[in-house]
Amino acid sequence: MKKLINQPEDFVRESLIGMAKAHSDLLKVQFEPTFVYRADAPVQGKVALISGGGSGHEPLHAGFVGRGMLDAACPGEVFTSPTPDQMLAAAKQVDGGAGILYIVKNYSGDVMNFEMATELARAEDLRVLSILIDDDVAVKDSLYTQGRRGVGTTVLAEKICGAAAEKGYDLADIADLCRRVNLNGRSMGVALTSCTVPAIMKPTFELDADEIEMGIGIHGEPGRERMTIKSADEITEMLAMSIFEDIVYTRTVREWDESKGGFVDVQLTNPEWEKGDRLLAFVNGMGGTPLAELYIVYRQLADLCAQQGWQIVRNLIGSYITSLDMQGCSITLLRLDDEMIRLWDAPVKTASWRWGS
Amino acid sequence: MKKLINQPEDFVRESLIGMAKAHSDLLKVQFEPTFVYRADAPVQGKVALISGGGSGHEPLHAGFVGRGMLDAACPGEVFTSPTPDQMLAAAKQVDGGAGILYIVKNYSGDVMNFEMATELARAEDLRVLSILIDDDVAVKDSLYTQGRRGVGTTVLAEKICGAAAEKGYDLADIADLCRRVNLNGRSMGVALTSCTVPAIMKPTFELDADEIEMGIGIHGEPGRERMTIKSADEITEMLAMSIFEDIVYTRTVREWDESKGGFVDVQLTNPEWEKGDRLLAFVNGMGGTPLAELYIVYRQLADLCAQQGWQIVRNLIGSYITSLDMQGCSITLLRLDDEMIRLWDAPVKTASWRWGS
Amino acid sequence: MMTKEQILQWLEQFADAIAQNKEYLTQLDAAIGDADHGINMDRGFQKVASQLPKLAEQDISSVLKTVSITLISSVGGASGPLYGTFFLRASTAVAGKQELSNEDLASLLQAGLDGVLQRGKAQLGDKTMIDALSPAVTAFTQAIGQGKTTSEAIQQATAAAEQGMQATIPMLAKKGRASYLGDRSIDHQDPGATSVYLMLKSLSEVLGMTSD
């Protein structure tokens, strides 16, 4: 395994220095604790959006810092949740007086670290809420697992909520919107190859030359099932069917309750989808997948959605939430409403995503 | 080797169908002969820009069809030049009455096919000019070789000339501008792994676990030199130094002469660069390279340029001209002038590149 | 009985054990997680180890609190908050003490365990570090209740941790990343339970070196 790196332990740091040099008009990078923030932060009167998680998923999250998306991103080590001090320092840096929303992918490490950060921030009188993204239908139940992982919907939630913050939504409304996006998003991924973590330089898992892993997350975790490679159309159908056939999913998550001044358990249930619903279809590359292959997948996905009676009214195709050099893809379908569409179309200007500005 | 494909011979076609389905607002796809064109073509009174080449370099070129960039792209089979009938049909489709420029990467196949297309188009009274891109400093001389390959500068020329066409430049001026961009662009690439062509499903060349290929093109051709893997900083320095130290390069190319009504030999020489010159630095991923690694390379490149007394005033970091699933990167430096900077900053709206609109 | 010096020795010993088992822990995590547990723990405990000389002047509770803050701000992942919370609660449990009686040590361990349970919401049998930590705390408390010496009690706790660690092998994971694997998590040893065993083992090595 070969990589364009120097010392593995400098991977995250040097990559962020590169970002800072390349995009000084858009963002700034701070170390110890490490976070990336909008060059013009704090934006007074605007709700600040912060996300973060292990590195290795680039462009997520640092590539999405800027106008119309995130105010700050907290990168951890590769595939390792960042720490509460990073999240707290970022919150202080970008707080524009209208409150802060942490967008958190549902992994035990991320959840615990962001919970600690929320407690620390609240103790310092920062108005922080946090919303979990848990959209991976590969994880069937939440009773016997950590609950569904946060994957592709994270990207969509950051875009939509970022636009809402820019338009002046208040903190509670953005938190509601973020929760709604999450409840309407469903994802499923497949790996053709393992990824290789820089500090290890060996593939995280071994796959035979004709094997694939179905139902993977974004950290090189093995998936739910290993199978013989199939055609792109068959793989797309398996991914899409897992999403289409997903049953109503209910889980208990912890959210900060402002009136109670602490975390409370909240039960959330995904709404059912109905024929005629409008969808955003997101075909995501895992980092080592050629763009042309993603279009082959999209081609089949579009047909399958049409057969199910769903309308794709927006799409996103490219490598936005990756697992280092892994080959493979994930599909995310988000059921849209008018408000989400308006916010999706709003301008965005970040290192890795730009339109309308 | 595993890919998200169906039958290898359907790779290009199915990928284009996916593009057509995903981006019907931006582009249309035509088969037999195959080309991709702007949904609103022909744009009356605007010079039409057409490029093309073998497939496998996505997003180049089809991902750059749209406002502010290309009017049409002619995709060949994987790594195989498209054919003259594609180029002729595309020219007829997008001709807005102000002439057509073919932007051609310098490979024997592309050159010969585009020359035949130019002859055919001229025979049908279409006003076609063509400009060669030959920016790869890994190819030292042009006397004993096919001449330098067209690589990263192609992307930059398409953006800059696309903006010029949108602003109403006439055909001769755009051809001059395109030639100027080419003469001021220099590129050099490295492969960490081979790519794998869908029809073959075996790596094009074999590299040991600790070997890299320096001075590669974009078709999985072996490079000029094979060496042991080095750190990202050392690799970046080797690439950058090849560009910095490039001697004045002169070659003879064939361009269409409108007064003579035929191709003529033209001698072109790259201008020397001087301290204080303003550069666009483009760090390009070869298709399988994680974005984070490209930023590590950019970080070192920015320092090296500063040490040489050159100012990076614009940059582009991402996978824009790829070799299927190859891991590795290329660096392109383009010496800018005010006009190029203005055109670079102009709006663009294509499937894979969008800003300001 | 356990002195401040022994606390420092324990932390040093544990940091060493983590460093030596860095690859092993990471391999365990590669099988059912994301291949970083050894790297995470080592990053944190190298930092702890480098701070130990400076901590010689502080009292036990402050030492443990510094360890907690260091781990929380440098380990990340799941193990960062969990080990961080363990040492934070441990620190609070022994506030003001200059030396630890067996009862003090028991409440240190119990408080640490309670913190990890609260933070991680895992239960015994979920295939997590709880499966090593919880039996260890129970064994220690029982042993001192039976009048065993610190050294004997901690050796029984370590044995319980080892058994608990091994008992994770046939378990189906219900918390942490391994839970995503469903049945495929079976037949693998939990990395977090393994690092907890190393923590207990380091403690018993330090306490075994002295007469009580």
Place this chain on the structure above:
Amino acid sequence: MMTKEQILQWLEQFADAIAQNKEYLTQLDAAIGDADHGINMDRGFQKVASQLPKLAEQDISSVLKTVSITLISSVGGASGPLYGTFFLRASTAVAGKQELSNEDLASLLQAGLDGVLQRGKAQLGDKTMIDALSPAVTAFTQAIGQGKTTSEAIQQATAAAEQGMQATIPMLAKKGRASYLGDRSIDHQDPGATSVYLMLKSLSEVLGMTSD
């Protein structure tokens, strides 16, 4: 002498030879090019082969022109325009002929060679298809000058093409993709020269089957 039927047989035979050597040609191209020469040629000649039945009614020149257009619009790469030009010029050289005398065949080959030289600007020794084609044309012309039969002449041309093809092995490439390799192009046989040899070999097989 060569009839229209033999022209059609030749094209069929060549298409077969390409199909059988598709992988071999591609492997040769993988070593010093981009691993597609066999695929390119086969794509074009499969199309040619499928058109042959429809061409039975046309004259020799029209057959060759159809082949040319088919190759130009389906092969792509470098070999598409080069083989396309070869057959285009060959077609023009035999315009109006119902049968080809040895002299007609010589001018067909010479015109084809000239077209490839003009289109590709390669010279003898540049390690391209020219290195097989040019000696073949010379050998054929010489042989008929010496009064050899068509069959004998084409066998000598084929032998010359084979030698020319083998002679590309030690050459340093100066045209086409292989030229980028510099010294590393040495010790590999040129794929285009190899397909040209197959073209001549198919021709001599067809002509060898008949008495002149």
